[in-house]
Amino acid sequence: MIQISLRQLEYFLAAARYGGAVRAAEALHVSQPSISKAIADLETLWGEVLFVRRHARGMDLTAAGSARQREAQALIERAQLLQGPRTATMAGLLRLGYLSTLGPRWIPAIVAQMRKSHPQVEIELVDGNTESLTRQLERGELDVALQYDLGLARPRLELAHVADLAPYAVLPWGHALSQKATVRLAELARSPLVLIGLPHSREYFLSLFRDAGATPQIAFETESLEMARSLVANGLGVGLLTTRPVVDRAHDGRRLACRRLSGSVARQSVVMVFPRAMASPLVQPLLPMVRSLFARAN
Secondary structure, three states: OOOOOHHHHHHHHHHHHHOOHHHHHHHHOOOHHHHHHHHHHHHHHHOOOOEEEEOOOEEEEOHHHHHHHHHHHHHHHHHHHHHOOOOOOOOEEEEEEEEOOOHHHHHHHHHHHHHHHOOOEEEEEEEEOHHHHHHHHHOOOOOEEEEEOOOOOOOOEEEEEEEEEOOEEEEEOOOHHHHOOEEOHHHHOOOOEEEEOOOOHHHHHHHHHHHOOOOOOEEEEEOOHHHHHHHHHOOOOEEEEOOOOOOOEOOOOOEEEEEEEOOOOOOEEEEEEEEOOOOOOOHHHHHHHHHHHHHHHO
């Protein structure tokens, strides 16, 4: 039998929002003891202290209280959807994160398609790296994120496979290796390397060279995909990338030569990541849409 009521959660959330039971009671037009009792009952049930009571200064959430606040807010939002008539129309806010190297290539098309199919869904975009996106997903601050499956094993996260992308060599136009249909990693390692320096991505690319028995000489590191491409296009090194823009030109218009790698090379798995316990219903129509976009492009 469920021992928590939605009203208790609403009172708890109001106290967190207004910083105290008195102001929460005034905002909800209920008695202050009702707010205090709801909080006390929840603390007893959960075995956690939700607030630090500060004399004459209201109440501050504890770490446990902050975690319970996110969970309670997600539950209240879902309960609010049940109050209206059932409809096929999807509506609400979808907080969509993306890895900075993946986003510019895929996110605009994803957002455009989502707006076309579900115009009442508002989308908030968040750019980040693996660590920042993972933290926000675990805290419930993001509903879903488009990432590579690198270091994402977390008990609180669910991963939905999207596609597997093959790494490729990116070369200055006219480079000697650009005359070949495929490039060996040992050959690529003989030229200065422009390396993507994002955590996990960096290790992935370097592991490809190690597996091939080669040691590259790193000329530059950057977290920006476009900076890496521009450095290569200007003859400052060669690159190893996974995300491939449609046009093989850098920002300054210089041409690039992109070549497949020869031999057996580990691919990067693209995934949609979302909180296991607080999955937004808006993620459901997003997954097949993203998979379809990747399938059409590869």
